[in-house]
Amino acid sequence: MRQVNIGLLGCGTVGQGFVRLIERERERIRVRDGVDLRVRRILVRDIQKERTGIDRSLLTTNAIEVIDDCDLLVELIGGVHSAGAYVRRALRDGRDVVTANKALLAESGRELFAAASASGARIGFEASVCGGIPIIRAIERGLAGDSIESLTGILNGTCNYILTRMEERGLDFATALRLAQDRGFAEADSTLDVTGMDALQKLQILAELAFGSSHVRTKVHGIDDISRQEIEQARSRRCVVRHVATARRLPGGAELRVERRELPESHPLASVRDENNAVIIRAKAVGEMLFVGKGAGSLPTAAAVLSDVIEISRAEARVYTGENLT
Ligand SMILES: NC(=O)c1ccc[n+]([C@@H]2O[C@H](COP(=O)([O-])OP(=O)(O)OC[C@H]3O[C@@H](n4cnc5c(N)ncnc54)[C@H](OP(=O)(O)O)[C@@H]3O)[C@@H](O)[C@H]2O)c1
Known part of the structure; x- marks a missing residue:
């Protein structure tokens, strides 16, 4: 039995879910x-903060102590500055790292x-894109034998929540955004979400894995200028409005677009509601x-973090023996 000591940076929404899981x-x-x-x-900022079920004796404000005393570092503080410095330190010393931080990967992934x-x-x-949906693993491993042509998806749960609330309750954008914030689906500063930049960062990570191309054309349009009329007009045509991210392989590169699209009710993305995420992958052979599934939240995201931790920690790939089949 191999014991793996985990240094955890952050004990907020995802960090607490990770400890519980x-x-x-x-x-x-x-x-x-x-x-x-x-x-x-x-590692936390405030040791006195109430964290139900978390052993307070594990908490510290000394990052170096956490990083230098672990076999594997799990980074769940978010942001790019401190998180980046801590991750670089761990990697420099050959420590494995698991992170849910798409902003950090979008900014400094290659480095x-x-x-x-x-x-x-x-x-x-895995947790950095689409929370609990194992989309990274699917692209990296599951489809390693195929050639991906395009990815189309709903990558931002906040935007999808806002659009479905506008659709179902006839709310305007500002009211639906406030509702998303009250329900904890949107940050107090939701600029990255509603301008489409969050979805673009996630799409960049998926496209890099799928196409690995460096010549990328991007186009982004958010949902912050959407009106109730736009939604109602779509409804009158038996359509819905969704914020759709699309990456297409092009000769020598890729095109990435994040934009509102009017989709017929029969489209697979039209039935994706609330804070859920979805991705359609089109590959040559398959x-x-x-x-489709939960793109955020404490336990779904923590489950993706934990799956990475397990995969990295396993000494050797597990061999399926079929023992339990009889
Ligand atoms: N929430 C989700 O559903 C979700 C989904 C997918 C990916 N993610 C990603 O997961 C990461 C964590 O998100 P979260 O929602 O769990 O964030 P959060 O609830 O804000 O928790 C952040 C934690 O990090 C600690 N922290 C922040 N900056 C720190 C610093 N400079 N030094 C020490 N501790 C620091 C905070 O300490 P205190 O508690 O003491 O303030 C807190 O415990 C982010 O990268 C986010 O993008 C989140």
């Missing part, structure tokens, strides 16, 4: 994957992967595949 799943992971996962230290490759460390980032 490890406690709940530890025994199953020990038996199934042969690793004993332990959260050794947790961080180069640092990881130089020191022999690995980076897991054809079209649809992934």
Whole structure:
């Protein structure tokens, strides 16, 4: 049994979900994957903050203590400055890193992967796009034998929540946004979400994995100028408005677009409601595949983080023996 000491940066929405999930799943992971996962230290800003069910003796405000005393670092503080510095330090020393931080990857992904490759460390980032939906793994591993032609999806749960509230309740944009903020689906500063930049960052990560191309054309249009009339007119044509991100392979490059689209009610993305995410992958051999599910939230996102931790921690790939089939 291999023991893996985890240094956790951040104990907010996803961090607390991660600690709870490890406690709940530890025994199953020990038996199934042969690793004993332990959260050794947790970095926070405020040790006195109420965190139900979290062992306060694990908390610290000393980042170096957390990073230098772990086998694997889980970064869940968000932002690019402190998070970037901590991740770089861990990678420099050859420590594996798992992160849910799409902003950091969008800004410094190439540099961080180069640092990881130089020191022999690995980076897991399944949770950075579409929360609990295993879309990174699907593109990186599941479809490694096929050639992806396009990705089309709803990558921002806040925008989708706003659009479906406008559609179902006849709300205007500002009221639907306030509702999303009251329900905890939107940040107090939701600029990145409603301008489409958050969806573009996620699309860039997926496109890089799928196409690996450096010549990329982008076009972004948010939902912040949408009117009730636009939604009603779409309804009168038996259509819905969705904020759709599309990446298409082009000769020698790729085109990335994030924009509002009017979709017929029968379109697979039309039935994706509320804060859910979805991605349609079109690949040459397999054809079209649809992934849909929770794109954010404490436990769904934590589950994606934990799956990376397990995969990196397993000494060897698990071999399926079929033992339980009889
Ligand atoms: N929330 C989601 O559903 C979701 C989904 C997908 C991806 N993500 C990503 O997951 C990451 C974490 O998100 P979250 O929603 O869990 O954030 P959060 O609730 O704001 O939690 C952030 C945590 O990090 C700590 N922290 C922040 N800056 C710090 C610093 N400079 N030094 C030490 N501690 C610091 C905070 O400490 P205190 O508690 O003491 O303030 C808090 O515990 C982000 O990258 C986010 O984009 C989140």
